[in-house]
Amino acid sequence: MTLPKDAFRRFQEELAALDKQIEQRASKKQAAKQAAVSAMERAKEEFLALRQRHNLTVADVVSFFPEEEGIAYLQSLITQQAEAKPRRGRKPRVVSAD
Template sequence: MTSPKYDFRQFQEELARLERKPATPAPAKPLGKKATAALRMSIAREEFLALRQRHGLSVADVVAFFPEEEGIAYLQGLIAAAQARPRRRTSPQV
């Protein structure tokens, strides 16, 4: 009885074939300077927010990290979330 052979060499060839495929397709058009800067900033923002959540950083750390306008917008969002309460139902007037 012969069994199909799957040797280490075949495994290496399949692995090399997978590595040759590009993981992500390259963009069709190169990004401009502003788009590249915005992309870098968004990646940094996501990483910082993950660090903030993981390490429990304070609001002051967040405000100091982001540009002034975004820091203020973040603080306003925190204030709005703290003040947002469900509306009270009014009782019918008798």
Template sequence: MSLQKDAFRRFQEELAALDQQIEKRSTEQRSTKKQTAKQAAMSAMEKAKMEFLALRERHKLTVADVVAFFPEEEGIAYLQSLIAQVNAKPKRGRKPKSSGSDA
């Protein structure tokens, strides 16, 4: 069991390092580029998501392992968002017009 806890500890340390890198990048971006707040937040979120997924793959963690890191309420909300994404119906396109006289 200590091997699993050690992997979790390393995972948490790497997440903390990523958070620090993201914070550093965002402060550098503010001083070098003038972006809207919404664009900066989206790009930071996308980078964080990609880095997080890479960490998850590297440590071969399951969704249950990842959810266990969060407080119970956040874990439940995360699972609900995953379920909602899976159950979301795709957009329907327009139906083609029928000629009206098929006989």
């Protein structure tokens, strides 16, 4: 049984249309993620500017939030600091053969 060329061509067009839909969905999701990240970065910059302008300490900022959120904020600061500075390993001991 042979299929007419028309059916095969329609099948290819439908596959191309599905591929296009998948690409559009992926690009929309990526755009949404970028918007969320940029919004978070903007909020972070505004927050840091306010903190600097009013000379707030970490204690002031933490006490402003409920206790659970304050603890989460402190934990995030600690993890950021740990990620920013890689740990130094021990220097190998040099043994001289005298």
